[in-house]
Amino acid sequence: xxxxxxxxxxxxxxxxxxxxxxxxxxxxxxxxxxxxxxxxxxxxxxxxxxxxxxxxxxxxxxxxxxxxxxxxxxxxxxxxxxxxxxxxxxxxxxxxxxxxxxxxxxxxxxxxxxxxxxxxxxxxxxxxxxxxxxxxxxxxxxxxxxxxxxxxxxxxxxxxxxxxxxxxxxxxxxxxxxxxxxxxxxxxxxxxxxxxxxxxxxxxxxxxxxxxxxxxxxxxxxxxxxxxxxxxxxxxxxxxxxxxxxxxxxxxxxxxxxxxxxxxxxxxxxxxxxxxxxxxxxxxxxxxxxxxxxxxxxxxxxxxxxxxxxxxxxxxxxxxxxxxxxxxxxxxxxxxxxxxxxxxxxxxxxxxxxxxxxxxxxxxxxxxxxxxxxxxxxxxxxxxxxxxxxxxxxxxxxxxxxxxxxxxxxxxxxxxxxxxxxxxxxxxxxxxxxxxxxxxxxxxxxxxxxxxxxxxxxxxxxxxxxxxxxxxxxxxxxxxxxxxxxxxxxxxxxxxxxxxxxx
Amino acid sequence: xxxxxxxxxxxxxxxxxxxxxxxxxxxxxxxxxxxxxxxxxxxxxxxxxxxxxxxxxxxxxxxxxxxxxxxxxxxxxxxxxxxxxxxxxxxxxxxxxxxxxxxxxxxxxxxxxxxxxxxxxxxxxxxxxxxxxxxxxxxxxxxxxxxxxxxxxxxxxx
Amino acid sequence: xxxxxxxxxxxxxxxxxxxxxxxxxxxxxxxxxxxxxxxxxxxxxxxxxxxxxxxxxxxxxxxxxxxxxxxxxxxxxxxxxxxxxxxxxxxxxxxxxxxxxxxxxxxxxxxxxxxxxxxxxxxxxxxxxxxxxxxxxxxxxxxxxxxxxxxxxxxxxxxxxxxxxxxxxxxxxxxxxxxxxxxxxxxxxxxxxxxxxxxxxxxxxxxxxxxxxxxxxxxxxxxxxxxxxxxxxxxxxxxxxxxxxxxxxxxxxxxxxxxxxxxxxxxxxxxxxxxxxxxxxxxxxxxxxxxxxxxxxxxxxxxxxxxxxxxxxxxxxxxxxxxxxxxxxxx
Numbered sequence: 001x002x003x004x005x006x007x008x009x010x011x012x013x014x015x016x017x018x019x020x021x022x023x024x025x026x027x028x029x030x031x032x033x034x035x036x037x038x039x040x041x042x043x044x045x046x047x048x049x050x051x052x053x054x055x056x057x058x059x060x061x062x063x064x065x066x067x068x069x070x071x072x073x074x075x076x077x078x079x080x081x082x083x084x085x086x087x088x089x090x091x092x093x094x095x096x097x098x099x100x101x102x103x104x105x106x107x108x109x110x111x112x113x114x115x116x117x118x119x120x121x122x123x124x125x126x127x128x129x130x131x132x133x134x135x136x137x138x139x140x141x142x143x144x145x146x147x148x149x150x151x152x153x154x155x156x157x158x159x160x161x162x163x164x165x166x167x168x169x170x171x172x173x174x175x176x177x178x179x180x181x182x183x184x185x186x187x188x189x190x191x192x193x194x195x196x197x198x199x200x201x202x203x204x205x206x207x208x209x210x211x212x213x214x215x216x217x218x219x220x221x222x223x224x225x226x227x228x229x230x231x232x233x234x235x236x237x238x239x240x241x242x243x244x245x246x247x248x249x250x251x252x253x254x255x256x257x258x259x260x261x262x263x264x265x266x267x268x269x270x271x272x273x274x275x276x277x278x279x280x281x282x283x284x285x286x287x288x289x290x291x292x293x294x295x296x297x298x299x300x301x302x303x304x305x306x307x308x309x310x311x312x313x314x315x316x317x318x319x320x321x322x323x324x325x326x327x328x329x330x331x332x333x334x335x336x337x338x339x340x341x342x343x344x345x346x347x348x349x350x351x352x353x354x355x356x357x358x359x360x361x362x363x364x365x366x367x368x369x370x371x372x373x374x375x376x377x378x379x380x381x382x383x384x385x386x387x388x389x390x391x392x393x394x395x396x397x398x399x400x401x402x403x404x405x406x407x408x409x410x411x412x413x414x415x416x417x418x419x420x421x422x423x424x425x426x427x428x429x430x431x432x433x434x435x436x437x438x439x440x441x442x443x444x445x446x447x448x449x450x451x452x453x454x455x456x457x458x459x460x461x462x463x464x465x466x467x468x469x470x471x472x473x474x475x476x477x478x479x480x481x482x483x484x485x486x487x488x489x490x491x492x493x494x495x496x497x498x499x500x501x502x503x
Numbered sequence: 504x505x506x507x508x509x510x511x512x513x514x515x516x517x518x519x520x521x522x523x524x525x526x527x528x529x530x531x532x533x534x535x536x537x538x539x540x541x542x543x544x545x546x547x548x549x550x551x552x553x554x555x556x557x558x559x560x561x562x563x564x565x566x567x568x569x570x571x572x573x574x575x576x577x578x579x580x581x582x583x584x585x586x587x588x589x590x591x592x593x594x595x596x597x598x599x600x601x602x603x604x605x606x607x608x609x610x611x612x613x614x615x616x617x618x619x620x621x622x623x624x625x626x627x628x629x630x631x632x633x634x635x636x637x638x639x640x641x642x643x644x645x646x647x648x649x650x651x652x653x654x655x656x657x658x659x660x661x
Numbered sequence: 662x663x664x665x666x667x668x669x670x671x672x673x674x675x676x677x678x679x680x681x682x683x684x685x686x687x688x689x690x691x692x693x694x695x696x697x698x699x700x701x702x703x704x705x706x707x708x709x710x711x712x713x714x715x716x717x718x719x720x721x722x723x724x725x726x727x728x729x730x731x732x733x734x735x736x737x738x739x740x741x742x743x744x745x746x747x748x749x750x751x752x753x754x755x756x757x758x759x760x761x762x763x764x765x766x767x768x769x770x771x772x773x774x775x776x777x778x779x780x781x782x783x784x785x786x787x788x789x790x791x792x793x794x795x796x797x798x799x800x801x802x803x804x805x806x807x808x809x810x811x812x813x814x815x816x817x818x819x820x821x822x823x824x825x826x827x828x829x830x831x832x833x834x835x836x837x838x839x840x841x842x843x844x845x846x847x848x849x850x851x852x853x854x855x856x857x858x859x860x861x862x863x864x865x866x867x868x869x870x871x872x873x874x875x876x877x878x879x880x881x882x883x884x885x886x887x888x889x890x891x892x893x894x895x896x897x898x899x900x901x902x903x904x905x906x907x908x909x910x911x912x913x914x915x916x917x918x919x920x921x922x923x924x925x926x927x928x929x930x931x932x933x934x935x936x937x938x939x940x941x942x943x944x945x946x947x948x949x950x951x952x953x954x955x956x957x958x959x960x961x962x963x964x965x966x967x968x969x970x971x972x973x974x975x976x977x978x979x980x981x982x983x984x985x986x987x988x989x990x991x992x
Contacts, residue, residue: 040651047704047733048649054717145866170559174516177552181523184545187738189852191533192769192826192989193541196526201744204771205736219590226586226621272855321860326879328856331703338705341875342713344956348879394630397617400590401610401637404597409651412734413741417598421591428587433512449855451544456851460818460866652697652732 007352008131011360015368020063020361023056024369027064029376031071036079036384038214039406041088042072042315042332050339058343059358063365065336066319070123070366073275073312074373077115081304082108082387083399085218089210090275090311092441093283095217097296097303105299106237108388112381113243114253114301115308116374121257122309123370126265126316130363137269137317138324138349144270146456147467151477152270153446153453156277159284159484161439169488171435179443180450182207190455202415209444211407211416215423216437218403222396223428229392237388243381245301253305256286264310268317272449274330275314280442282310288487316366323347323359509563517556524549589620605656611638691753691932695728699757701742704733707873710957711786711921712758715941718950724940738762738827740772747778749926753933756782760921762827764977768984769826770991776973780929783941784922784964784972786954790832790892791905793870793877795863796885803890803911806869807840814847820858820867822876825850826989829871831980832892832917834987836908839915845987862886873919874902875958892917898958920962920976922969938966 014020027049034045045068053061076091081098094115102108129137144152157176164172185196186206197203245253260282267278286306287296296303318329319336326347328334340347345358352359387395407416430437461467469475527545532538597613604612611634618630645651698716700709709731716729734742739762749755759779767775792803800806810817821829830850837845853861859877862870863885870877870886874897880886881901888905894916896903908915923941925934944950945963954961964972984990 043704044651048651050704050713051716051731142860142864145861145864170555170562174552174555174559177520177548177555178516180548181519181545181552184548187771187824188533188541189824189854191541192824193531193533194770195530195541195545196523201737201740201772204738204740222590223583223587226590227583229621271857271860325860325863326876327859334703334856335705338710341957342710346879346882349883349885350879393618393621394633396621397614397630397634398637400594400617401614401641404594404601404613405610405641405645405653408601408653409645411736412652412732413736414598414601417594417601421594421598424594425587425591429512429515433508435512452852452854454544455540456853459849459851462815652730 004131007356007360008364010356011362011364012367014059014357014361015063015364020060020365021368023060023064024067024365025372025376027067028071028074028369028373030064031068031073032075032078032373032377032380034068035072035075035087035091037406038079038085038087038218038402039210040409041076041090041210042069043335044409045069045072046332046335046339050335050342053339053343058340058345058355059361061339061343062336062358062362063369065339066362066366067369069318069332069336070119070312070315070369071373073123073308073315074116074119074377076311077119077308078112078381078384081111081115082384083218083395084221085399085403086213089213089445090279090314092213092217092276092438093279093307093311094304096283096438097298097300100297101299101301101304102388107299108237108385109241109243109381110245110249110301111299111304112385113245113378114249114305116243116377116381117245118253118257118305118308119312119377120370120374122261122264122312123316123373124367125258125261125309126268126313127363127366127370129262129265129313130316130320130366134320134324137266137320140266141269141271141321141325141327143471143473146453146460147470148473148477149270149272150450150453150457151468151474151481152273153450155477155481155484156281156284157439157442157446157450158481159288160280160442162484162488163284163287164436164439168434168436172439175430175435175437176439176443179440179445180447182212182440182444183209183447184451186448189452200415202413206448207419207444208410208416209441210410211419212423212444213441214403214407215420216427216441218399219420219424220427220431222400223424225392225396236391240382240385240389243378243385249301252301256282256302256306257309259289260285260306260310261313264313265317267310268314268329269320271321271327271329274318275311276445277442278314279307279311280438282306319362323351323362324349505567507563507567510560513556513560513563517553517560520549520553520556524553590617593617593620602654603657606653607638607642607656610641611635614638691936692725692727694754695730696725697755698729698731699742699755700731700733701735701739701757701759702733703735707788707919708739708758708760708921709733712756712923714953714957715758715785715923715944718944718947718953719940721949722944722947724943724947738766738771738824740766740774743772743774743778746924746926747774751928751930752926753930755926755929756937757924758921759924760788760828760919761831761976761980763924764973764980765827765831765984768980768991769989776924776977778927780925780927780934781966781969781973782923782925782934782937783966784920784962784969785941785945786959787893787918787920787962788873788875788959789897789919790829790836790917791872791874791877792833792836792889792891793859793862793872793881793886794868794889795865796887797865798868798887800868800889802906803836803908803913804840806889807837807842807913810837810848811840811842814842814844815849817869818849818851818867819869819871820851820853820861821871822853822856822858824852824854826987828919831983832919833869833871835917835983836892836913836915838983838986839908840913859886874898874905878902878958893960897960899955902958918960918962920972922964934966 046065076087077094079085079087080091080094081102084099086092098111101111161172161176187204264278267273318333321327321329322333328337407420457467527542530542533541593616600609614634698712700712702708719725766772794800823829834845858870861867891905
C-alpha cells in the first residue's frame with residue numbers, strides 16, 4: 001500500500017506538470033469531439049495523434065491518447081442522446097434510454113447531465129481500481145483462453161436476446177442469429193476460406209459492425225422523423241433548462257453506477273472484448289435488476305447511467321493489459337501500443353518498474369483528465385442541447401451527411417455506403433415487423449469471435465467439448481447463460497401464477 | 504393464411520436461413536484441418552434461425568385462426584414509402600458520385616437534395632448556405648486538422 | 662440536358678484530356694503537393710510503423726519537404742489497397758509499404774493482383790520471425806518442438822497473430838519444412854487475430870507462439886516467456902534481443918526474412934520513381950534512420966529498385982513452392 005501511494009505521488013507530480021495538464025485537457029476535449037461524430041471513434045482519434053506523438057515524448061503521448069480514449073466515451077453518448085445515432089460503438093446503449101429520455105420525456109438536460117456524471121464516476125472509480133488492482137487483474141487476463149471467452153460471449157448474447165421484452169424473446173433470438181450471420185461474412189481467419197463474400201474484395205474483411213450501427217440508427221432515425229414532419233408534428237424544443245439532475249434521479253442512478261463500474265472495468269481488462277460489450281452487458285444487468293422494467297427503452301434514467309459508467313470503466317480497464325502485458329485490449333489500445341513501440345518504449349510487466357514516471361504519470365493523469373472532462377462537459381452540454389432546436393428540415397439532412405462521412409472515415413471505401421443503406425432498410429423492416437435490433441447488433445459484434453473461440457478451443461482440446469466446463473470461470477458463465485434463458489420463463493410463470501391467485 | 508406483414512417477415516427469415524444454409528453447404532473446403540470446419544458454424548446459425556422462423560410462423564397463423572383477425576399487408580406507396588425511396592435513391596446516387604465529383608460537390612448536392620425534398624422547395628436560402636458550409640467546412644477541417652483524406656474535387660488543386 | 666450542363670460536361674472532358682496529355686511530363690518542382698503514404702493495415706501495426714518511420718526520417722532529415730500524411734487503407738490482407746492502387750495507374754503521389762503478404766495474397770487467392778501490379782521502389786528493412794514459449798514450457802530448443810511435431814503433428818499447438826496461410830503461419834511452416842517435416846498441413850496452427858496470442862501463450866492455452874522480434878520483448882525481459890529462436894541468419898539487435906538464438910545455431914538450416922519495402926502504383930512516372938529511389942537511398946544513410954532501426958530491432962536491408970525487382974521474382978518462386986506444398990496455392 002505504501003509502495004502504491006509512493007508511486008502515485010510520483011505519478012501526480014508528473015500529471016500536474018503544466019505541459020501534461022495541457023495534454024490531458026487537449027486529449028480529453030479532442031476525444032469528446034471525435035466521439036460525438038458518428039463513426040469516428042477513439043481508434044481514429046488515437047490514430048490521428050500518431051504523427052504528433054514524436055513531438056510529445058512518451059509521457060505526453062500516452063496521457064493525450066488515454067485522454068482521447070476516455071474523452072470519446074463522454075462524447076459518443078452525446079450524439080446517442082440528441083440524435084439517436086451513436087458516436088461510436090460503446091455509445092450504442094445510450095440510444096436505448098438516453099434518446100427517449102431527451103425526446104419523449106423532454107428532459108434532454110437531465111439526460112446529458114446523467115451521462116456526464118455516470119461517465120465521470122465510472123472513470124474515477126475505475127482509475128482507483130487500476131491503482132489498486134492492476135497486477136492481479138493482469139493475471140485474470142491470462143486465465144481467459146478461448147473456452148472462457150466463448151462462454152462470456154454466449155452469456156452476453158443470450159442475456160441481450162432474452163431481454164427483448166414480453167412476447168419478443170423468440171424474435172430477439174431471430175435477430176441475434178441474423179447478427180451472427182452477418183459476422184460470418186469475410187475471410188475465415190482459421191482456414192482462409194472466403195465465406196459469403198460473393199467475390200467482392202470489399203467484403204473479404206467482413207462487415208464492420210460500426211457501419212451496420214450507423215445504418216440502423218442514423219438512417220433509421222431519419223426515416224422515422226421525416227415521417228413525423230409529414231404529419232405536421234414537430235419535435236423541436238426551444239427552451240432549455242439547466243444541465244443538472246434532480247435528487248430523485250440521483251437516488252435512482254447511483255446503485256446502477258456502482259454496479260456497472262466494476263463490471264465494465266473487468267470486461268475492459270479482458271483483451272479483445274472492449275467498451276461496447278461492457279456497456280451492453282451493463283444495460284442488461286441493470287434492466288434485469290430493475291423493478292420497473294417497463295420503463296426501460298422509454299427513457300429510464302438507470303438505463304442511461306449504467307452503460308455510461310461501464311464504458312468509461314472499460315476504457316480504463318483496457319489500458320491494463322496494454323501497459324502490463326503489451327497485449328492490446330481493444331482496437332484503440334492496439335494503436336496506443338503501436339505508438340509506444342514507435343517511441344522506443346517497451347510495454348510489459350517491467351514498464352511500471354523501469355519507467356514509473358510514465359506508467360504512474362498516465363494513471364494519475366486519468367484522475368485529472370476525468371475532472372477536466374466533467375468540468376468541460378457540463379457547459380458543453382448546455383451548448384449541444386441546442387441541437388434539438390435546429391429545424392428538422394436542416395438537422396436530418398446533416399445527420400445523413402455525417403453518417404456517410406463517418407462511414408468513409410472508417411474504411412476509406414465508398415462501397416461501405418451501400419452497406420449503410422442496406423442496414424438502414426433492414427433496420428426499418430425489422431422495426432415495422434417488431435423484431436428488436438439490439439440482439440442483431442451484439443450478434444454482429446461478437447459473432448466472429450464466438451466462432452473463432454469455439455474452434456480455437458476445440459483445436460486446443462483436441463476436439464473434447466469438456467473444455468467448455470473445465471474450470472470455475474467457464475462453469476460460472478455457463479450457469480449464468482442458462483439462467484438468462486430461464487429467467488424470463490420463470491418470471492412469466494410467476495406472473496401467471498400470481499394472476500391466477502388474484503382471480 | 505393471410506399475408507400479414509408479420510407472416511411476410513417470418514417467411515423472409517425462413518427463406519434467408521435456407522438460402523444461407525445452402526450457401527454454407529456450398530462453401531469451398533478448408534485447406535487446413537477438417538475441411539468441414541468453416542461450414543459447421545454457419546450451418547448451426549442457419550438451422551437455429553430456420554427453426555425459430557417456423558415457430559414464429561406457426562404462432563402467427565394460429566393467432567390468426569383463433570382471433571380471425573388479420574390485417575392484410577398493404578403495399579401502398581404511402582408517405583413513408585416516398586421518404587424512404589427518396590432518401591435511399593439520393594444516397595445511392597451520392598455513393599456513385601462521391602469519388603467522381605469529390606467530397607465537397609457530391610456532399611453539397613446530396614444534402615441540398617434532401618433539404619429540397621423535406622422543405623418542398625420553399626425557404627431554401629438558409630438550408631443552402633448551411634449545406635455549403637457543411638460540405639466545405641468538413642472537407643477542410645478533416646483534411647487539414649484531422650488528417651482524414653476525403654476525395655478532392657476534380658480539377659481543383661487543394 | 663440544359664445548355665449549361667452541356668457546357669460543363671464539355672469543359673470537363675477537355676480538362677481531363679489535357680490532364681492525360683500532361684501526365685507524363687515532370688512538374689518542374691516535383692513533388693509540389695502532399696504525397697499519399699499508405700499503410701494497407703490498421704494504425705500501430707508493422708506496416709504502419711514502417712511507413713510512419715520513413716515519413717518521419719524523410720521529414721526530419723529534410724530530404725522531402727512536402728507533407729507525407731499516412732492513410733490506413735485496411736482490408737483483404739493488403740488486397741484492398743492493392744486494388745485501390747490499380748485505380749491510380751500512373752499517379753506520382755501515392756506510395757505504399759508492403760512485405761511478403763503482398764505476394765501471399767496473390768498465391769492464396771485473396772487478391773487477383775500481385776507484386777507485378779505495382780512499381781517497386783526500394784526494399785528498406787528486414788524483420789524476422791521469432792518463436793516463443795511460456796516460462797514453464799517443457800520445450801527448451803526449437804529442435805525439441807520440431808521433434809515433437811515429427812512424432813505427433815497434433816501434439817503441439819502453434820499460435821500466431823495472422824490468419825491461417827499468412828505471415829506467422831507460413832514462417833513456422835518454412836522452418837518445419839527445412840527440418841524435414843513432411844506433412845505440413847497437419848501442423849496445428851491457431852490464429853489469434855485480436856492480438857491476444859501472448860496471453861494465450863502465458864495462460865498455457867497454446868504451446869508455441871509464432872510472432873515477430875519486437876512485440877514480445879517486454880515479456881521476455883520480465884521472464885514470462887522465452888524466445889526459442891529467430892529466423893535471421895545471424896543474431897541481431899541489442900539487449901535481450903541479442904540473446905535470441907538463430908535457427909542455424911540450432912542446426913536448422915533456414916532463413917526467412919520478413920522484408921519490407923515501398924511500392925508505387927503501377928506505371929508510376931519515371932521522374933517520380935527516380936525521385937523516390939534517390940530520396941530513399943539518401944535516407945538509409947542518415948543517423949535518424951539508423952537510430953530508428955536500432956530502436957525497432959529492425960535489420961537494414963536496403964535494396965535499390967533493380968535488385969529489389971530481381972529479389973521479388975526470386976522469393977515469389979520460393980513462396981509458390983511452399984504454398985504448393987501446403988496445398989493452398991491458387992493457380
